[in-house]
Amino acid sequence: MEFNRVLSNQGLDLRFDDLTYRVNAWTDAFKIEKKIILQGVSGTFNRSQLCAIIGCSGSGKSSLLNALSGYKTNGCTGTILINNKPQDLKFFKKQSCYIMQEDQLHLQLTVIESMIFASKLKCFTFSLDASQLKIIDYILESLNLFKVQNTITKHLSGGERKKLSIALELIHNPSIMFFDEPTSGLDSSSANQVLNTLKDLANSGRTIICTIHQATSSQLKIFDDLYVLTPSGHCIYHGMTSNLLDYLAVQGLRCPLYHNTADYIIEISLGEYGDHVEKLVKYINNGKSIEWLKNTKMEVLVKENQSKIENTSDEFKDKTFTRHNYQKLIQFIILLHRCTVKTLREKFVVTRLLVHIIVSAVYGWIYFDVGINASYIHDNLMLLFFSLLFIMYTASSSMIINFPLEIPILSKEYFNQWYSLASYYLSYTIVDFPIQVACTFLYCVILYYFTGQPLEWSRFGMYMLMMLMVGLLSQTIGMLMGTLFSDLRFSTILTSFLLMPWMMFGGIFIRISDTPEIFRWLFDISFMKHAMEGIVHCIYGWDRPKLNCSKIYCYNSLPSHILKDLDMSVNKYWFNFLAVSAIYLLLKVVTYLVLKEKLKIH
Numbered sequence: 130m131e132f133n134r135v136l137s138n139q140g141l142d143l144r145f146d147d148l149t150y151r152v153n154a155w156t157d158a159f160k161i162e163k164k165i166i167l168q169g170v171s172g173t174f175n176r177s178q179l180c181a182i183i184g185c186s187g188s189g190k191s192s193l194l195n196a197l198s199g200y201k202t203n204g205c206t207g208t209i210l211i212n213n214k215p216q217d218l219k220f221f222k223k224q225s226c227y228i229m230q231e232d233q234l235h236l237q238l239t240v241i242e243s244m245i246f247a248s249k250l251k252c253f254t255f256s257l258d259a260s261q262l263k264i265i266d267y268i269l270e271s272l273n274l275f276k277v278q279n280t281i282t283k284h285l286s287g288g289e290r291k292k293l294s295i296a297l298e299l300i301h302n303p304s305i306m307f308f309d310e311p312t313s314g315l316d317s318s319s320a321n322q323v324l325n326t327l328k329d330l331a332n333s334g335r336t337i338i339c340t341i342h343q344a345t346s347s348q349l350k351i352f353d354d355l356y357v358l359t360p361s362g363h364c365i366y367h368g369m370t371s372n373l374l375d376y377l378a379v380q381g382l383r384c385p386l387y388h389n390t391a392d393y394i395i396e397i398s399l400g401e402y403g404d405h406v407e408k409l410v411k412y413i414n415n416g417k418s419i420e421w422l423k424n425t426k427m428e429v430l431v432k433e434n435q436s437k438i439e440n441t442s443d444e445f446k447d448k449t450f451t452r453h454n455y456q457k458l459i460q461f462i463i464l465l466h467r468c469t470v471k472t473l474r475e476k477f478v479v480t481r482l483l484v485h486i487i488v489s490a491v492y493g494w495i496y497f498d499v500g501i502n503a504s505y506i507h508d509n510l511m512l513l514f515f516s517l518l519f520i521m522y523t524a525s526s527s528m529i530i531n532f533p534l535e536i537p538i539l540s541k542e543y544f545n546q547w548y549s550l551a552s553y554y555l556s557y558t559i560v561d562f563p564i565q566v567a568c569t570f571l572y573c574v575i576l577y578y579f580t581g582q583p584l585e586w587s588r589f590g591m592y593m594l595m596m597l598m599v600g601l602l603s604q605t606i607g608m609l610m611g612t613l614f615s616d617l618r619f620s621t622i623l624t625s626f627l628l629m630p631w632m633m634f635g636g637i638f639i640r641i642s643d644t645p646e647i648f649r650w651l652f653d654i655s656f657m658k659h660a661m662e663g664i665v666h667c668i669y670g671w672d673r674p675k676l677n678c679s680k681i682y683c684y685n686s687l688p689s690h691i692l693k694d695l696d697m698s699v700n701k702y703w704f705n706f707l708a709v710s711a712i713y714l715l716l717k718v719v720t721y722l723v724l725k726e727k728l729k730i731h
């Protein structure tokens with residue numbers, strides 16, 4: 130493996146001073162108070178170096194990585210310098226990438242498809258030219274992924290998935306790469322492979338910073354630079370891996386023979402060899418001091434890098450660009466394509482279609498021809514209402530289940546600047562549209578025909594239109610809840626809680642005229658009431674002739690009586706339709722804003 134030829138990079142030097150990270154945490158007394166995770170730590174990570182942040186669990190390794198990469202900015206104070214200039218986050222994100230602990234990949238796509246889509250998105254192009262395809266081949270070859278390029282991602286091994294995550298980010302040739310626990314969950318051979326890959330990336334000029342939970346002695350040697358955190362969020366060592374033992378020896382700490390050095394320094398940080406932490410923090414000035422490095426190789430390196438910084442610190446400004454609208458449009462179309470391929474490969478779509486067919490067939494059987502008989506008016510109204518509920522629940526639950534699975538991938542790709550949120554949001558919405566249309570159409574056709582509703586194209590068209598709009602609106606509710614709550618338990622229970630009142634004020638269980646006046650406005654904003662009113666008019670409105678009656682006398686033989694009984698005498702179908710559409714659009718905008726905020730908080 131070597132990256133020097135095609136994918137070399139000048140790298141960036143990152144320096145941070147007095148970095149403090151605070152979060153709000155619950156105390157035992159059920160109060161919120163500030164918890165300090167990082168206590169004014171300082172340090173530098175230089176180009177062409179593979180740097181590891183190590184420490185015991187909970188010492189703040191991920192927090193430091195998140196703060197340096199800009200993944201989490203809330204609660205962070207201190208300064209971060211890139212090539213000696215203050216970090217400009219918007220610009221920095223274009224030069225860097227963050228590869229998370231869990232591989233956020235599109236499991237339904239093959240390796241090569243994932244690479245091609247990523248490349249198209251990053252290059253704003255519908256078709257890649259020969260040189261772009263060559264770069265993809267080169268990256269795959271360099272990472273030993275070429276032989277699995279046609280394998281579906283969900284069939285890849287853990288190590289291969291990690292490499293695919295790296296390969297996807299290498300397309301835009303980042304100068305600095307952050308990795309959160311790149312070896313977690315891998316066996317030692319795969320972990321060694323991944324670390325060697327990171328070493329090659331560093332050798333090609335990049336700055337590679339990663340957190341490591343556990344490292345063997347041989348793995349530790351792969352790292353050029355180490356940054357050690359204590360459980361209290363202080364730094365007790367910052368420097369070359371090869372200098373660690375000398376550094377500790379000066380403090381009278383000698384690593385026992387055959388003992389893993391990484392374990393040894395973590396054990397020191399935990400106070401297992403006595404109270405040395407405070408002394409070490411002071412000695413290294415919480416990561417700031419490089420005094421002790423005098424006359425070591427590291428000192429030379431710092432000087433070399435200094436001269437490089439002076440030469441290159443301004444060139445990066447030229448790389449800044451803003452995404453134009455036509456580029457967003459291109460990304461939208463590519464995302465639409467990617468999302469379609471993914472959706473078509475899922476069995477979930479077939480399941481959704483089948484559920485709609487089966488339920489409508491069962492209803493059709495049970496409620497056979499109730500629609501033409503005046504003595505079954507009540508049953509028919511219940512059928513229409515339950516059909517509305519069915520569409521509402523299937524549409525919202527399909528989003529509640531699916532969308533939270535998308536958010537971690539979206540979060541990674543959006544943070545790494547693959548595309549704009551608007552392009553993603555629009556493509557995701559549009560891809561599901563034909564599926565929802567197909568589900569609603571199949572359901573309505575079967576139900577409408579077998580339950581004996583009036584066989585007129587205009588009535589059926591309007592019925593179908595209203596059901597479709599309710600389906601789309603319910604999908605948006607599902608998407609909103611899936612965005613707000615990543616935990617399925619919360620989103621499911623709260624969606625039911627949210628939908629219940631609109632059913633209550635749906636115009637069927639309780640009539641408007643029987644409701645206390647103070648609550649009547651709830652009917653006006655209930656999408657269920659508007660939808661039900663519209664549907665009742667599709668079936669019984671527009672001067673429908675008298676219905677057959679199987680008894681001696683049916684009061685409801687005249688459709689006008691039915692409408693009057695339901696307080697729905699005035700035909701407002703198009704107003705009802707517009708009201709449901711307006712609520713849908715409002716929810717769509719709210720969901721977008723919530724999603725944006727959620728990604729921003731990250």
Ligand SMILES: Nc1ncnc2c1ncn2[C@@H]1O[C@H](COP(=O)(O)OP(=O)(O)OP(=O)(O)O)[C@@H](O)[C@H]1O
Binds near residue numbers: 185
């Ligand atoms: N938002 C938060 N609210 C409360 N506590 C938090 C929050 N974020 C992090 N912490 C706490 O901060 C500490 C450091 O967390 P962090 O994930 O950075 O540690 P880590 O060293 O990466 O741990 P690990 O190796 O187990 O992943 C932990 O004790 C964690 O519980």
